[in-house]
Amino acid sequence: MTLLAFQEAKEIWQKAAYYQEASPLDLALELQIHRKLLNVFQVGPYYYYFFNVSTGEIEHTSDAVQKVLGCPPEAFSVPYAFSHMHPEDLPYFIQFERKVTEFFRQLTPSQALQYKVSYDFRIRRTNGVYIRILHQVVTLEVGAPGSVLRTLGIHTDISAFKQAGTPTLSLIGMEGQPSYLNVATDSVGLPSKPVLTLREKQVLSAIMLGKASKQIADLFSITKETVDRHRKNMLEKTQTHSTAELVAKALQEGWV
Incomplete structure (x- = not known):
């Protein structure tokens, strides 16, 4: 099931990138530009990574993944994440990624840079214990309208805040864009009234x-x-x- 899910996810990501290739990763520049974002996302133990949507590969993972998951940064990859994700949450991951791709294909390049994707799932640490991860992603690079080529992801351990319940997806608008909270897999695009100002x-x-x-x-x-x-x-x-x-x-x- 893990291999099939990985193949399906790669197809989704290739569609998200419109089969275009991302530019070479300038790690120093990306970290400098997005260092402030990391502080915004920090609500517990976390690590971050750069994801090349066009290839479906993780290009760089911060050292903090060792503390959160117990694995070295060089070992963390999409296949690794899929093989350690809770089997019950893997279908949610695929559904969410499909809906996120559908949503971003409706956006202009500038709008794509103004949304944060947020959902949660359980993943197994190297000691065998499952923790709940808050998966938050912002777009770093876009291509043609509707395409996303590279993203910054932050995985935060929120086990202390959410021990049970099904994964939920939200599309958080930044810089004045509308937000879509608790998105059902068949209702992406329907606006919701913001809960907070x-x-x-x-x-x-x-x-x-x-x-x-x-x-x-x-x-x-x-x-x-x-x-x-x-x-x-x-x-x-x-x-x-x-x-x-x-x-x-x-x-x-x-x-x-």
Whole structure:
């Protein structure tokens, strides 16, 4: 099943790239440009990697994969991920990748750079224990309209926040683009009402990075009282009762 899933995924990715080839990877430049993005994504132990969509291959993985999965960076590849993914989650992965490709084929090149893909699945560490990974991806390189050639992926261990439940897919709009949350595999493209405002998402992202209200206020040049009001409003909107519960639900639902 793993081999068949890998072959099916490669076909999906080739369609996503419109059978074009990505440019040679300039690792130093890519890391410099996207270093700030890594901080945005960090909500727990994580590693990042560069993925060549046109070839279906991982080009570089950060050393932190050793801490999260227990394998050395050079061993981490798409076949490795597929062979260690929980068998029950592998079909979700294929469905999500197919729907993500359909969605991005509707976008202009500039729009493709303004979306984050977010879903979760379970993967087995080298010690045999399954952990739940939050899979977040942004586009780094595009070709013809609708094509994605290279992406940056971040895998975060969210086992402490989500122990059970089926994987969920969200397409998070950045820079004013609409978001599509908890996307059903037969309903990509139907807009959903944003749960949180842009400022609330920014505050929540800062909370996830462990920043206190005063630090968040200084970061966004607003008052501490405004930050506290945002925190209270987010709890009410999401029907949660604590910051920890809010963060856990945000990760499960793909709100940030």
